[in-house]
Amino acid sequence: MTRQAALPISVRQLTKRYGSLTVLDAIDLDVRSGEFLTLLGPSGSGKTTLLMMLAGFVRPDCGIIRFGDADVVRLEPHKRDVGMVFQNYALFPHMDVAANIAFPLKLRGVGKAETAERVEQALELVKLGGYGARRVDQLSGGQRQRIALARAIVFEPRILLMDEPLSALDKQLREHMQIELRQLHERLGMTTVYVTHDQREALTMSDRIAVIDHGRIQQLDAPHVIYDRPAGRFVAEFIGESTFVTVDVTEDDCRFGDVSLILGETPARLGQHELMIRPERLSILDGKQSPDINVLPATVRASIYQGDSILVQTLLADGTAVSVRASASVKPPAAGEPIRLGLRAADTYLLPDGAGRA
Amino acid sequence: MNWLRQPATPTQITHGKRLWLYVISGLVMLFLILPTLIVIPMSFSESQYLEFPPREWSLRWYKNYFGSTSWMLATATSFKAGFLTMILSTLVGTMAAYGLHTARMRFSGLVFSILLTPIVVPIILVGIGVFYVYVKLGLVNTMAGIVLAHSMLAIPLVVMVVSSALKSYDMNQERVARSLGASRTYAFFFVTLPQIRFSVISGAVLSFLTSFDEVIVSLFISGGENSTLTRNMFAALRDQIDPTIAAISTLVVVLTSILLAISQIFGKNSALPD
């Protein structure tokens, strides 16, 4: 399979309403040529609707979708030339594997010999060489997934759309496939739009992630930016675990109750702010002090043995509950015991203003 | 009889204690099948009084049936009507079921109930109503008239069977086909239809039988050289017990069984696990 010039996608003011329910609220989105972009959001956020609009199965009320320079918004699905992989694979059970993959080639009038060759190439690409004669019901879930992918890319579309393609697989296989899909993307270079509700999957695979909620894009950024510097409380809570405490920023200090904190960055504005704490960035301090580590006093509520680690549930001074992992090799702290939690200055992040819950 | 002491249900009642239940069930099953089956040996009787078991065997009544012009004409009419009804109602019924399933409009429910009305309206009312209208249209005693009326009776069955198949069919199959470059029509014929074909075939078998077995409407609107088999059988039944009817009944039972077996075999083949 040859590497083709991928097409960029540009979406403007895409809107869909069902009665009083707004599914997509004037979405603007640019997917760069050859990029792997993930639409991430809870169910009902509008991410699947957006994908279905790109494929042409849902018609927007208004708005523009461009593939390259062409406006495709009124084009029928079969004229859009996009590969699509569905959640349940949607392999045709009345055809064998080779016929499934040959389907788009047949529709494009590709000759017999070339079809056979390209089918086999596609099978090789998804590491299922020689599976052409199998029946669909003889395949495992992971194999079906790969065949669905092979079928979607065999006609060399310049855009690939995927709707939660891994959600039906078990955890181990899913993690394996994530890496494989990512590698395949690097080889083929198609512009890829991927829908998932699994934040870890999005973080693992994407060049950029668009977090969607209530029909709006809440943040569009590279994975590490989304994780470390969420644009608002929704993104912060949806991706990873987080706890928020209110801090008071004065001209020369940042106070959390009685404790003075050193921040990684000085906020633009004085006054009250929400400090995001990722629990995995907290450590249990054992006496050593370091100038760039903030110390948060807390009280232990319970210690829970979990094999590889101990989960220590604590309450901060203002009553906020935070759970911290401790190594299983240390003696677990007893309930009621005071404890000191460390938070590096570089790990402090104040939520930006005005980007609250949508 | 160790079996009798074994528990029959999770409540630990033994088979022995509810033997009476099995006896009743067995008798009811005999009640259900015997009457139809008993006609078969009787149709091979020599006597013109129907006896069981027959004292002498012969093919007399079959010869009588196959030798009679009016019975043959009626049989041909019934087959023709059944066949045409099957084609017409399967075609328009499948189209309607697919359209209603994919359109999901506000009026879909209303249209669906219009298509199902022939099941709820008492058939005698349909019979005289169709008769009344056909008199005005000049369709009485015509093949077209019979086929149209029978198709109307068969449409609800086709629509129900095909709709329920579409309900369990994964529409993503059609979507994926379209994303791969197939038009909607192509996707329907090469992806959807092959997967719901069993339901379409059983819808077709049902419509054939609906027409072939239909009595009441045919009684009013078929006649002359377009009399259906059922109409003639019914007329013969009201007058006397003609053993020829036993021969015809046997043939009808055999035909029905073959048709059902066919739709069963198709069912086995299309029962793909997915």
Added chain:
Amino acid sequence: MTVIAAPNAEGLRRDAAVERLQLFALGGPAVLLVIVTMIVPVGWLFWLSFLNDAGEFSLEHYRRMLVQPSYGRAFSLTFEVSFLTTAICIVLGYPLAYVLSQLPRRAANICMIAVMLPFWTSLLVRTYAWLVLLHRQGVINTWGIKLGLWEAPLPLVHNLNGTLIGMVHIMLPFLILPVYSSMRAIDRDYLKAAANLGASPTRAFWLVFLPLSLPGLLAGSLIVFILCLGFYVTPAVLGGGKVTMVANRIATDIELFFNWGAASSLGVVLFVLTGLILYAASRLVRLDRLLGGGSH
């Protein structure tokens, strides 16, 4: 920004309308056929039922139904026969469905042939079979006398008995199928729980199993009753002219007297009664289940 998007809203709406219309048009031929051969004729009859012989509007035909006792008798007989048929079907069908639902799948499927075979056999053929079995020189009378069970031939057919036997035989599968499938759906753990809580097998049946199977039984009884109301062939053949149900009366009015108004008004009342019963029942059971149960 909104300015860019506005121009294509109209076009998109038109595309959507065109697509919906195309799909909707697929239903057109079927709807047209049902309207022409069903809605129009029945509507016409409805109209006729309100006209007298001079073609003026009148309630004459409905009034006659109240005045002439023969019409009243037809209706009461229809309801009596339908009710008896339904009751007998429940008594015979429920135990069989119960036993079948507890058999292993494979065995149950084989036994189901006994239910499905008559279900698929032509109604006329089955009615004929009963005529052969029940008439004076029929199989049952000959064998009864031969075995010395009774001396003179019993009047089994050409009366209400024959009609009932034939109708029960025809309707029984319609009862058994929905009851059977609702029983299959009952989780056996309920019975285990009942036994565990101290219910005897009999009480577990009455207190747990029977109530759980009631929706299926109700659906089955309803479809049997409704179908019985419109019966024509079986009473005509096995009743031998002595059992005049409403449908038979309608046919007579047309065949012998060509009285469209009278026949139509009877048909309209029968239809309205059927509709009312269905409506009342739809508040008790889900009707789609009822139709689904009858179609296979």
